[in-house]
Amino acid sequence: MQKSRPKAITAAEFKLQKDSADIAPVPVLERSAAQRKVLDAALKLFSDVGYFNTSIPDIVRASKVSTGSIYHHFGDKTGIASALFEQITGDLQAALDDIEIAHITTGGRCRAIIELMFEITERSPATMEFMLYAKHKEFLPAHAPICSSAPMTRMRDFVALGIERGEIRVIDPTIAAALIYGPAIRLLQLRLDGIIERPLFELLDELWDSSWRSLRAKAG
Amino acid sequence: MQKSRPKAITAAEFKLQKDSADIAPVPVLERSAAQRKVLDAALKLFSDVGYFNTSIPDIVRASKVSTGSIYHHFGDKTGIASALFEQITGDLQAALDDIEIAHITTGGRCRAIIELMFEITERSPATMEFMLYAKHKEFLPAHAPICSSAPMTRMRDFVALGIERGEIRVIDPTIAAALIYGPAIRLLQLRLDGIIERPLFELLDELWDSSWRSLRAKAG
DNA sequence: GTCTATATCCAGATAGAC
DNA sequence: GTCTATCTGGATATAGAC
Incomplete structure (x- = not known):
């Protein structure tokens, strides 16, 4: 079972890369x-074998941090997952802020969001897997479902605004959001599962043209 | 945390309902x-609290079948998940057969598939959750990823055929499949997570018009 | 803050009578 | 085929020295 997918970078690296582009970074965890x-090792293990197949001793070995220290910092095992969740959604929020500023049109914003999702998938598949498969019910009892997390609602809000503004034709906003993001998420899942072998970037233009064509108000 | 989603029916009931419409049922498990x-209880528990939060004693209590009998029939805990997987994908295959016969056009087939997915989601959310979230890596080591399971490849084949036939415009088949099924899957996830409160059927027409509009070859 | 050693519990799985 | 009683390993989590 060889994986031919891109080498993972850690959540920490993903955040670093982001920060280095900022002039005045937002207060950060x-x-x-x-x-x-610990977080780097845990993210990799959770992605490779799953949260429940990862034991604390596994994380101790992979991170070279002792059991005692891990419990000191994170309280318990779910604390590790929570910390990862907050780190990742926090980074995502910051990235969405950047997109909102850099793009004024709804089309530009949504396309940039899809590009961002593709980029995370290619650069750090483990991060994307964690976001997609983090089941609140199973190991994040303190958190709401990922679908109602801040970044996700934000993404839907961009679409809703586009309808108000008349950039997107009149349509149920929930359906519009599903039409915009659904195909991209599907492709990225297929990529993570090894069904798609090409980098997602190569699919972006054709995907976007088709998605946007069915939604834009007139010409755009 | 009240769930206001439709009452679950069991996988067994779903299959039964299907069979009752058949004249000469395919050889069935x-x-x-x-x-x-056991399977009914397990499906419900897996959906409610997750596979790893469900212990064999939990299943014993819920099913009123003894530990010994469970191991006699299923070998081990993963055997229960495997049996569910085969049951569900088998039922799905049969349903796709029916759709292939009942509809000749690609548009008709794809729309019927989305309708089927919505129907399963509404009638047996646990079944749909199991399909969506069954992570082969975590508890179905003997199985390929769900994305490459027979029903999923079948769904993509319908789309590819539509391109060959000229019913769908010339486009990368993987992207085409994502454009068709991606939004529907997204909506159904939102429904399962309680974000969408209306039955999915109410969204079907508007969804389909938009999805198909971006893909059909000319007028359709 | 970090570590090692250890306690406790309960999971998955088995034995063997009926 | 079904059951109860039981084994055993390894998981989470803690204690307490440094």
Whole structure:
């Protein structure tokens, strides 16, 4: 079972890369070196074998941080998942802020969001897998479903605004959001599952043309 | 955390309902009463709290079948998940057969498939959840990823055929399939997560018009 | 804050009578 | 085929020195 998918980068690296582009970074979750080691190892393990197939001893081995330290920092095992969740959704929020500023049209924003999702998938599949498959009911009892998380509602809000503004034709906003993001999410799942072998970027233009064609108000 | 979603029917009932419409049913996985009780209980528990949060003693309590009998029939815990997987994908295959016969046009077939997915979601959310979230890596090691399962490839084949036939405009078949099924799957996930409160059927026409509009070759 | 050693519990799985 | 009683390993989590 060889994986021919791109080498994962860690959540920490993904965040770093983002920050380096910022002039005045938003107050960010500060993490000690040990905490980062644990989160990096955990993200990789959760992605490779799943949350429940990952034991604390596994994380101890992979992170080279002791059991005691892990419990000191994260309280319990779900604390690790929570910390990852907050890290990732926080980064995503920041990225959406950037997109909102950099693009004024709804079409531009939605396309940039899809590009962002593709980019995360290619650069850090483990991060995308965590977002897609983080089942609140199973190991994030303190959190709402990922579909109602801040970044997701934000994405829907962009679409709803586009309808108000008349950039998108009159249509149920929920359906519009599904038409915009649904195909992209589907492709990215197929990519993560190894069904698609090409980098997602190669599919972006054709995907976007078709998605947007069915929704834009007139010419756009 | 009140769930206002439709009452679940069991996989067994879903299959039964299907069979009752058949004249000459395909050879089907025969299951004893005890086996059905176990599978019904397990499907519900897996959906409610997740596979890993469900213990064998939980299933014993819910199914009123003893530990010994469960192991006798299913070998081990993954055997229960496997049996569910085969049951559900088998039923789905049969339903796709019916659709292939009942509809000749690609548009008709794809629309019927989406309708089927919506119907399963409404009638047996647990079944749909199992299909969507059954992570082969985590608890179905013997199975390929769900995306490459027979029903899923079949769905993509319908689309590819539509392109060959000239019913769908010339476009990458993978993208075409994502454009057709992606929005529907997205809506159904939102429904399962409680974000959408209306039955999916009410969204079908508007969804389909938009999806198909971006793909049909000319007028359709 | 970090570590090792250890306690406790309960999961998955088996044995063997009926 | 079904059941009860039981084994055993390894998981989460803690204690307490440094």
